Amino acid sequence: MVTFDNCGIYCAQADIYIDPWKPVKKAIITHAHSDHARFGNGFYIAHEHAIPVMKYRLGADIQCQALKYQEEIAINGVKISLHPAGHIWGSAQVRLEYKGEIWVVSGDYKLQQDGISAPFEPVRCHSFITESTFGLPIYKFPKPQDVHDDINTWWRKNQDQGKNSVICAYALGKAQRVLKHLDTSIGNIYIRMVRLTM
Ligand SMILES: [Zn+2]
Structure with missing residues (x-):
């Protein structure tokens, strides 16, 4: 078919x-x-x-x-x-x-x-x-929760030192996942969308 x-x-x-x-x-x-x-x-x-x-x-x-x-x-x-x-x-x-x-x-x-x-x-x-872009065994990804924890720990440390933190993420998909799991008690979040042209 x-x-x-x-x-x-x-x-x-x-x-x-x-x-x-x-x-x-x-x-x-x-x-x-x-x-x-x-x-x-x-x-x-x-x-x-x-x-x-x-x-x-x-x-x-x-x-x-x-x-x-x-x-x-x-x-x-x-x-x-x-x-x-x-x-x-x-x-x-x-x-x-x-x-x-x-x-x-x-x-x-x-x-x-x-x-x-x-x-x-x-x-x-x-x-x-099936799609299988990352299906090969060579691709090993960390657990999402570990990534979220790492990001929030890093952000908190920067905040304590008076530094701003910048994360670049692909606009459709990754950006929403990063945003969803940020600990908003740490500080303010600002978003800027950048269009890349090649
Ligand atoms: Zn896709």
């Missing part, structure tokens, strides 16, 4: 791509990060929380349809729904069902709860297409 071609992950029955890397007529977008939500598609389907970010990044005039998690639509007999991926605000796995066969495309996902994203939902399926 799902294949790969030179534009990306394609469901021929619904004539729709998932996170295509070249412009296509119709795309389901798993989340608003720029390596998944790209410019130039004719129509975008995404979670309702991803759409405002996509409009901000891709243009307010993009043609799009917002779905809630678990809300089902049908395109040419293919039932399509989005399910929480736990990656960033509005991130979704895509579930496709046609004549009883179910495929799920994960998009980026994580199993830990970050207090911001809707928690990852396991979805029963016959075939699962």
Whole structure:
């Protein structure tokens, strides 16, 4: 039901791509990060929380349809729904069902709860297409709680010494996670968004 071609992950029955890397007529977008939500598609389907970010990044005039998690639509007999991926605000796995066969495309996902994203939902399926950017065993990440504790300890120490602390974090995803876990009793927080152009 799902294949790969030179534009990306394609469901021929619904004539729709998932996170295509070249412009296509119709795309389901798993989340608003720029390596998944790209410019130039004719129509975008995404979670309702991803759409405002996509409009901000891709243009307010993009043609799009917002779905809630678990809300089902049908395109040419293919039932399509989005399910929480736990990656960033509005991130979704895509579930496709046609004549009883179910495929799920994960998009980026994580199993830990970050207090911001809707928690990852396991979805029963016959075939699962998984992202695996950091799936290799060489990638070992510290526990999120340890990172939050380190940041707050460092901030408190700087505060005691009369120094300001500056943290740079990617604007969509990481910045919200850092903010969520700062100990606001330590001091004031100021945010500045910087656009990098290359
Ligand atoms: Zn991502």
